[in-house]
Amino acid sequence: MNRSYMGKVLWVDLTTGRITTETIPDDLYNRFLSGNGLAAWLLYRRIPAGADPLGPDNILGFVSGVLTSSGSLFTGRWMVVGKSPLTGTWGDANCGGNLAPGIKGCGVDGIFFTGQSDRPVYLYADTKGAELRDAIHLWGKDAIETERLLVDEHGSKQRARVACIGMAGERRSLISGIVNHGGRLAARSGLGAVMGAKGLKAVVLCGSRRVHAYDPKAMKALSLACNEHVAFQPPFLNGTMTAYLGALMRMLPTQMKLDGMLYKIMLSKWGTVNQNQMAIEMGDAPVMNWKGSNRDFGLDKSKLIDPDEFTKPVVAKYFCYSCPLGCGGISLAPDGKTEVHRPEYESTIALGGLCLNEDANSIYYLNEMLNRAGMDTISVGGTVAFAIECFEKGLLTPKETDGLKLTWGNTDAIVRLVEKMVKREGIGDLLADGTRAAAARIGKGAEEMAIHAGGQELGMHDGRYDPGFALHNVVEPTPGRHTIGAYMYYEMFQLWREIPDLPDPALFYLKRSKYRANREKAAMGAACSQYMNVINGAGCCLFGALMGAHRIPLFDWLNAATGWKQTPEGYLVIGHRIQAVKQLFNIKQGINPKDIRVSKRVLGDPPQQEGANKGVTVPLEKLRRYYWSGMGFDPETGVPTSECLARLNLTI
């Protein structure tokens, strides 16, 4: 029966070289969708308690979503999953690019790697089957070069999609990711190190199997209607005006409920860098290792990352698979010849404002260097900012930094430091595993300056501006992720249009009301977590979902693709179930949810004395209790209650 998922996953034992296919019963798709959901269930049961994330017991999975290749839009995301070596928790990372259709093209919904190879290998898979091949000639090469070589070798008469690690993953840097399509990264959770530890250099997918939806006509009708919304693109402000808009939003005591169409228009015009200056001005972007504010990186300093200026080298839009929006950009590198991916907002702020680095060219240069090395720009920026503050406080001296004068905004030193981190050379080796590990090695109170949640550096969205970010940084089974929930995400999702029981925020509200912890905030947070699990299970893009549930027909697509007759409420129950399994994964691995903490500084403890987030403190403990209670978890411990598990039909 046509149902849009393939009904199988591939298991590759890297120790023995044995490759097997496992049939997944329909019931599991019904309960967990595909993508992160199915993977959470499989890995929860199969990774033994206390497994070493960099050892043979860990499982690394590449998964696509239920809707991938089924005729829907925005649904080309692939996810990599495993136990994170960075946080010790459930680890996942999400990427666009072109790998997702390759997974399903090989006739499976996911590829899971167990064991450890004693020599570098890569997996080649096509419509016929899969095999491990020798990768000694690729080991040591950067990710983009590796992809080029593999596409040249396998892609002359078929479509070859490649995901691989660069030097950072090979060197088991805990802040390394997995690279696809010329520099798109599944960057978070340090899963590049897991791939490197397994001796797996790359995955090459050449399958061309078609995916059949249950009701292709309905899929097409829904996609055409969705595309009408995407195509709506009226003239908009120029780049400089976005900064003034941000400043205006900072000055007003009230805030307006956000509509995702506005964000869609900005994304379509500039990509994620639309927020570069605006986010700094309104207090969303962290500055100077989260201790500064818009005052430290004002318009005079941030003008070089003005969205218009920053996109000048862009020669064409970049579209991930099945995306009608195209928020990426293909840019000319400073040499004027090579085409590279334009840095995203996260990279720009992490390597820019967070280190007070005003040099836009260096951000382009560092972004490409890190893409080739396969390293997470967010974590690298966070770690460099941490090192600079340690240097400022005297915890690191020129002797320990190999002579580098790590001062705020010292572009040359920042570039040299990142080069050393990629190579794990001198001070770079100390920092290549992120802030938590570096602070533990430095000691002397350095932990206070290490800004992370449960070990993972935070995305470039300030919880003091939107406490939803602060909440999701600690309550999610993968801490430190900025792409799961926030109050502004909830507003843009507009889920109350599909599920009337969910709270509908007022059109205008006082900013100070954001910092009140109550059941409504908990319901908003819980809905974000659950909806994001559905989004990831479907293989959908967050930016698409931000257009609003009434404009991106995710639930209808799922029903048309699979033949199910599930209600929106029913899909959120599936999302809830996935969240509970991930939470159980952490508990099984010895993680106490209450021990996942975020640095006090990012909660406004003590409050900032100036800038957009002046005087603000986030009541995180109270918020977390409400959230856990709303999720059916014990409000004090975060452990899913037996009633909750029974309600979710989870028999463990």
Added chain:
Amino acid sequence: MAYSITHECIGCSVCMRVCPVDAIIGKPKERHRIVSEICIDCGACGRICPHASVKNPKGELCERIRIRSRWPKPKFDHQRCMGCTICVEACPTGCIDLKTDRGNRETLRYPFLKKARNCMGCTFCMLECPVDAVYMDQRVG
């Protein structure tokens, strides 16, 4: 369901050479067989078979199109295309790519038939396009 080969097959192996996923097995001058687990239903074997011995999944005999350059080829409607690359990834022979000429950053990278000789007329690109921006033109090529 997959394509199948009838007893009319004389084992000329033309279909084996055109199959993009190596789903056809058999010795020369003996009846060939399509491995249904591998077949992707592209229909190239049916279009090329000189002995009318390939049936489609509905059980109908496939019609040969004698001159390969007359096999249907995709054309792209740039008014409708949004650059989503679904057609690029759908092509089993990787013969669709994105144009390298861009103009300015607002320009979409439109798909085009880069390797027309490799195109098998499978229509996957047309079938998978969510906005009907791909159509097949038999005069192309």
